[in-house]
Amino acid sequence: MMISTLERTVLCKAFFTREDVLQIARDLLGKVLVTNFNRKITSGVIVETEAYAGVTDKASHAYSCRNTPRTAVMFGEGGVAYVYLCYGIHSLFNVVTNISGVPHAVLIRGIKPIDGIPVMLSRSGKNKRDENFGNGPGKVSKILGIHYSHTGKSLLKKDVNDQINVWLEDRGIKIPSGSIISTPRIGVDYAGEDARLPYRFFYRQ
């Protein structure tokens, strides 16, 4: 596949440390989530996100300052991955945002695959892509090769093996704010009135 080299910028720390997690969730639409595991580069345009607003948000794992071994990475500085196991089966990938001590995060719920589609198909166990390929937070991690053991990984800095495995790029895709739709988040019925907050974002393609 042809990969454009024009307008390709890796998102830097300042993008993630901003305080408005709803704005970051909107801004992530159209950005490209890229992974490089075992020299296999795979990526997709982010098409759906959900914001989780930390200690005041009943739907957040960090609600009420709940700082546990699992949620601790959200309490660190923005720009790292929070990946956790859901339903015993799925790894769900979140981008940690805000400054240290404010456990905000954005769940990536859907991507439109771009680079390394054969690899992603193979990871998904499918022979051909259908309309749901990359659609769903469990599937995002699965096709990009992200595992819950990757939680805490920096999206900015090289690790001890001198590599970044997961990062975000701006490839110049602009999503008009008018085409962004917000709805309540999925699967958070336990969150009481916060389940109704319009913190899920996607756009018409």
Place this chain on the structure above:
DNA sequence: CAGTGGATCGTCT
């Protein structure tokens, strides 16, 4: 199509 239920296990109580 909508609705239902099983899979499967780390995490927290």
Place this chain on the structure above:
DNA sequence: GACGATCCACTGG
């Protein structure tokens, strides 16, 4: 010991 920030297969209409 209970429960998911899910997915898929399977049902029935």
